[in-house]
Amino acid sequence: MARLDQTETFAGLALPAHLHTQESLRAAAAFPFRPSDVLLATYPKSGTTWMQQILTLIYSKGDPEPAETLPNWVRVPWLEHTIFKETLQETEGPRLLTTHLPWQVLAAALRKAKPKVIYVARNPKDVAVSFYHFYRMANFFPDPGTFDDFLLHFLDGTVHYGSWFKHVKGWLSCQKEMDIFYITYEELHQDLRGCLERLGAFLGYPLQPSQVEAIQKHSSFASMRENSMVNYALVPREVMDPSKSPFMRKGTVGDWKNHFTWQQSALFDKVYQQEMDGCSLTFQGLTD
Template identity: 80%
Template sequence: MARLHETETFAGLALPGHLHSQESLRAAAAFPFRAADVLLVSYPKSGTTWMQEILTLINSKGDPEPAKTVPNWARAPWLEHIYFKEVLQETEGPRLFTTHLPCQVLAAALKKAKPKVIYVARNPKDVAVSFYYFSRMANFFPDPGSFDDFLLRFLDGTVHYGSWFEHTKGWLGSQRELDLFCITYEELHQDLRGSLERLSAFLGCSLQPGQLDAIQEHSSFASMRENAMVNCSLIPPEVLDPSKGQFMRKGIVGDWKNHFSPEQNSLFNKRYQQEMEGCNLTFQGFMD
């Protein structure tokens, strides 16, 4: 597999060379957005796949056909990935893109066209746990080592994709300059229907009760886990090794409690309070 064990460095971030090149990253930073475009933004393991499915189903008014027949990386392609040019659809209507890039890389391009930006945030304690398990099975990431070691690197922002704190603060700090809608993974769990109504209103896509029912059904964890277009079963085992874990592992809120020691939790809380002071973003059960 090409560049499977290589690391690309861009804008101070370490990124998997299997997925990124200098050319693809520069192209992402200068991408000519349209006002009708929708950009899904997240830090890794924050509910990106779930939101890709939700936005696909909102666009199709609950019709599951696109979600069941087209891989999610083709219907919501990653702006910065090497394959992006191959799957870019030059359609007349809204286009859906996905990115993990930080705001400072894309801000200039976004300000020109003002497409709609949807930022998905998740309790960073759960992000760290999910990212650790994903790094164990994804052969394009370095060996994460022990969870203790990985958690320290996560807090220091030296994992691939950089600091969760900087990523989150960067995007939320640009809400006034961008047409940005922020929603949390926890909100989706607490009130999926209400979240769908808010998202569809932001996108200017009115939905009927039956359509909302269909979106809830087809974007459920159980449905996605069985859907080959989204569960990563199409990806070769040399890239994502199923013997080392599951891509769709649990999909729950609060799994960090099964992994953090009291000392790790205290350290994390202290760092969070230092980094996120003044930020009004809250997560269910963060301080438990």
């Protein structure tokens, strides 16, 4: 498989060369957004696949047909991936797009058109655990080593896609100038119905109760885990190997407690307090 063992560097970020090239990254940074576009922005393993499914179902008014016949990377394609030009659906209506890129890379392009942006954040301890397992199963990442090794790299921002702290703070910094809907993975778990109603209102797609129920059903973890258009079963095993770790692993809140030692948790809390001092975003279950 092409460039599985290589890394691409762009704007100070290390990125999997299997998915990105300098050309695709420059194109993403200069993408001509439209005001009608909807951009989903996340740090990896923060609920991206879940929100891609939710957005698909909101725009289909709960009809599962698109979510069951088209892969999520076609329905809500990644702006920075090499296959973006092939997967972008050129329609007159809203184009649904995804990015893992930080705000500073896309800021100039976004300011020109000011599309709607949805930013999903997740308890970073759970992100670290999920990202570690993703590193293990995705062969376009380097060997993560032990979880302790990986956690130290996560905390100092030397994992692929860069610092979680900088990513979250960057996207929070533009809330006064951009039309952004901020939501956490934990909120989605706690009150999915309420989140769907708020999302529908934000997008200008108010949902009927029956549509909300359908979206809840088809965006459940159990449903997505069995859906080959969502669970990455279509990706060759040479690229993503589910025998090492399934892509749809647990989808829970607080799994970090099954992985962290108290020393790791204490170190993480110290770094978090230093990095996120004054940040308005809070996360359920961040501490014991």
